[in-house]
Amino acid sequence: MNVVIVESPAKAKTINKYLGTDYTVLASYGHVRDLPPKDGSVQPDDNFAMSWQVDSKSQKRLTEIANAVKEADRLILATDPDREGEAISWHVLEVLQKKRVLKDKQVERVVFNAITKKAILEAMDNPRQLDTPLVDAYLARRALDYLVGFTLSPVLWRKLPGARSAGRVQSVALRLICDREMEIEVFRAQEYWSIFANMKTPAGDMFQAGLTGFDGRKIGRHDINNEAEASTIKSMLESASFAVESVASKPARRNPAAPFTTSTLQQEASRKLGFAASRTMQVAQKLYEGISIGGETSGLITYMRTDGVQIAGEAIAAARSVISQDFGANYVPEKPRVYSTKAKNAQEAHEAIRPTDLSRRPKDVARFLDPDQAKLYELIWKRTMASQMESAVLERTTIEILAKGAGKNANLRATGSVVRFDGFLALYQEGRDDEEDENSRRLPAVDDGATLTATSVDGKSDAIEASQHFTTPPPRYTEASLVKKMEELGIGRPSTYASTLQTLRDRDYVELEKKQLVPQDKGRIVTAFLESFFQRYVEFDFTASLEEKLDKISAGELSWQDVLRDFWTNFSGAVDEIKDLRVSEVIDALNELLGPHIFPPKEDGTDPRKCPTCDTGQLSLKVSRWGAFIGCSNYPECGFTRQLGKPNGEDGDADEGPKVLGVDPESGLDVSLRKGRFGPYVQLGEEAKPKRASLPKGWSAPDMDLDKALQLLSLPREVGLHPEDGKMISAGIGRYGPFVLHEGTYANLTTPDEVFSVGINRAVDALAEKRAKGGGRRGAAATPLKELGEHPDEGGPVNVFDGRYGPYVKHGKINATLPKDTDPKAITLEQALELVAAKAAKGGGKKKSAAKKSSPKKTKTANGESKPTAGKAAAKKTSAKSTKEVAVDASSDEVPWDDAS
Structure with a gap:
């Protein structure tokens, strides 16, 4: 009996069919061990020894694997053909050795680039040993990321309350996004004018030519920067004569792009399909692991984490055959195309991403796939096929024109392209962020010396067009352009870009708006802090050079402990220097670095840091446990605050102070709309402790009036007496949204507006429903959803409850949240005990x-x-x-x- 270990159950199911009854294929479900999230998991003083932890789910699977290996003759490690796959095999092997179940059993490592019967059987016939340098590279990366996170993040938490984390690659990617945003903010638009002439040939054909020179001076795109100069040139051209100086037509060839790597697939799927990088990888994973087609499950694409651009010879032959069948022999190049990678840090050599069977056309498999899978498969198929097709043949034409008039000369030029043979363009054209159809401009045939006439086009435009423009700032990064930039700089690995971007969004450092990555204030503050005090570790060259060292470890050229030791010596020293830094010094540095963002110059030239409320204080960045905001130096005498991202009165004129909405008819006090660190709110009067109410979600400051403000300030509202006990039910808006309250039981309402209209019947129903789910009186014993029994070791009941944050298991003072998608009524006592034990190990109990x-x-x-x-x-x-x-x-x-x- 042979035991085969792979990562996923889908992969295991497919491979089991190919290998037959002599093999048992088991899934590890990804990594089986990880560094526990606590201090001391990596020990620099002990040659970077690592303490690995197995979670409860992995423990169960490892036990199943160990039991199977006991009865087996051979263990075959068949995890993915990359660094992570090698690491998973190493972890499994380490655990099995500690369990002492291997003894003298044969252990082999096999890799395959596609989950097809042929690829699997070939791999089984060509086993190898575990790649130790590749495992070392994994250990180095894992230790580096841990040391950076668990050393730098606590410094962030102390010096910048509200900050979440910092990381080796994460922070550098964030810096790219923040740097681009700063470029956009300091950008100042410049005026420029373009001048075009609508030309008519003797044969009556029309085309457009642009100005390139005037009165002996070469004219660039932005050289005409005022209307007066544009008008002077336009007037001269309107009275000028035009003649063709030269016509040049040159043949050009356009070659297809290489097959997809991980990075280029993410970029192209973003541009053409609108997929986020994480979505692209999720769909590609399913296509790789296998789809059932005609009753047989097979992988449709090769492994999707790769930097390689070459494909196997048999795949090239298959592609050439399909091209000949579908397009004709003239679309097949004389020799197969061979590509080489241009990535700064190429990963372990694998094939490019391609279909496993190129004769399996997109239309043939579409009915077996969901829409996203069908789109991505078609994209991969077309790119692979196009990469082996004949080049497109173009003819690029340039017409140079001389204009004479009013004693001056001007030069104009028209350019265009004509596709003489479409080649690979018949199937596929690579997307571009700034895509223009350069093949759509076809110029008419004219001879040297021919006389041209400037004329209006259909009477709808001037013969000579002078148009005003303004320069635009650089665009924000999209996921596609950021991945491209990171790859160019050699930062991180293409296989992990998707999770890096997702981490930035999960930390609320970045938001995705209209496919653009927009840095949030929290992310900008973290970046500014790191640039001020840990500049070396967010430098692009430093991060790229570290990647090169990690590559040398995987090639067996460097010791992973030596690389870590060099890094840790300098890094730990830099952290020690910052530990004693006062928060006020940090704030001063951030005020300086973020000045253009948080205190931009005012149009009237006044001091942008002058407090608009008291006129004597200076505005400064401040931090609290909830994050950063702008406040006055005269606090507490002056309570002016402003959200970080709203400078100079933007979005509601925050710097103009309170906006009086009217007078409260009962108290005679002013009701005002204000902006604070947590958003807009309304306030009654100006007493020492005035009544205030934040605007609920869905309410906007511009829509606020006196009636709405008085409604908010009147909360909580008495709804009526409960029919069962005669006690009052009230309605209000709290931290978690709108609610009704009765005797300690809170029941959520649908919208904030419902707070002002909810009647007694609706309120009683909502409260009854909440109590039926176990949401009882605060401080009183809630009704369990399920009673599981007594704890076998410590005694006391183990029950399942429904809480504010979802269902949880409770034993004594330990509450353990149930995993997502777990049915609380289906959980067993054994499962509950595992959750309670895991939470207790994390310090879940109270130990005052x-x-x-x-x-x-x-x-x-x-x-x-x-x-x-x-x-x-x-x-x-x-x-x-x-x-x-x-x-x-x-x-x-x-x-x-x-x-x-």
């Missing part, structure tokens, strides 16, 4: 008594003797963890390092 039992701290007296400190102070100090430990525990469900690289 530990502080009281700790021994008192001692302090040095003036003469050097030690003595205990006061009781309360000692208790506080002994109960507090180190700063780093607190930071890590505060993020127990979130990995703060750059897990996307």
